[in-house]
Amino acid sequence: MMFHVKPQRIQTNSYSVERLQALCASCGVPLSGDDSALLLRHLDLVLSHNESVNLTAVTERAEALRLHVVDSLCVVPAISEFERPDGKLLDLGTGAGFPGIPVSVAAAVDCVLMDSTRKKTDFLSSAVRELGLSDSVSVVNARAEDAARSGEYLMSGVLARAVASLPTLVELSSPLLQRDGLLYCMKAQVEQLELSSGDRAAALCAMSREARLDYALPGGPERRSVIVYRKVGDTPVNLPRRTGMAKKRPLGTR
Numbered sequence: 001m002m003f004h005v006k007p008q009r010i011q012t013n014s015y016s017v018e019r020l021q022a023l024c025a026s027c028g029v030p031l032s033g034d035d036s037a038l039l040l041r042h043l044d045l046v047l048s049h050n051e052s053v054n055l056t057a058v059t060e061r062a063e064a065l066r067l068h069v070v071d072s073l074c075v076v077p078a079i080s081e082f083e084r085p086d087g088k089l090l091d092l093g094t095g096a097g098f099p100g101i102p103v104s105v106a107a108a109v110d111c112v113l114m115d116s117t118r119k120k121t122d123f124l125s126s127a128v129r130e131l132g133l134s135d136s137v138s139v140v141n142a143r144a145e146d147a148a149r150s151g152e153y154l155m156s157g158v159l160a161r162a163v164a165s166l167p168t169l170v171e172l173s174s175p176l177l178q179r180d181g182l183l184y185c186m187k188a189q190v191e192q193l194e195l196s197s198g199d200r201a202a203a204l205c206a207m208s209r210e211a212r213l214d215y216a217l218p219g220g221p222e223r224r225s226v227i228v229y230r231k232v233g234d235t236p237v238n239l240p241r242r243t244g245m246a247k248k249r250p251l252g253t254r
């Protein structure tokens with residue numbers, strides 16, 4: 001009997017290791033095949049747990065790859081561009097692990113994933129174990145204000161994607177940052193009004209704007225920005241304010 005062996009189809013579809021590598025390369029982030037496969041497995045876990053945990057509104061796989069994984073990786077060049085003290089990054093309001101997991105893998109940096117929603121951090125704890133990332137990534141269920149009050153977190157950098165306005169992010173991250181540490185705010189759009197409120201809040205929080213980077217998200221028309229703030233002094237004594245205040249009554253807003 002004769003067997004006809006089908007040649008193995010090379011995956012070049014819009015949801016593949018190669019596609020992810022190509023998109024990342026175009027934003028200046030080289031990614032190995034293994035790391036790329038790992039990030040696809042993370043996304044698979046997110047999408048398969050999405051019904052029970054409500055992790056993302058983007059459910060189409062190729063779109064989720066671009067809008068979550070690639071979008072997360074776009075901050076990596078900014079992370080290597082500006083000098084900051086040694087130490088871990090904190091992903092504040094990480095949700096399903098974006099941008100913290102992709103950044104930790106691609107930039108080879110230790111990362112703490114923090115979110116106030118228990119269901120999300122429970123999902124993340126098991127995902128991190130399943131992905132074999134427990135040595136470099138830890139998961140904390142807390143509100144940023146409460147974590148700051150505990151004094152346990154003094155980070156080299158804070159990442160925040162789609163979490164809050166600039167004044168709120170500046171205030172929440174200041175007590176979590178070492179002197180000279182950096183806050184990277186990843187934004188779909190940023191208006192002048194928000195930027196100037198952010199800068200006024202920064203002046204009250206021992207923070208100072210270091211840079212604004214604008215770029216196109218690879219593979220589509222979307223524009224994105226990273227606003228970088230630096231911790232330039234000691235944490236002011238009035239921070240953190242009562243939990244919830246940074247969002248409810250933002251500093252620096254006229």
Ligand code: SAH
Nearest residue numbers: 093094095098115116117143144161162163
């Ligand atoms: N960064 C993720 C999730 C964005 S949704 C992404 O880009 O996909 C915002 C997340 O921030 C939610 O999961 C919410 O629970 C969390 N969050 C909001 N305020 C917070 C706070 N003060 N401390 C910790 N987590 C917070």
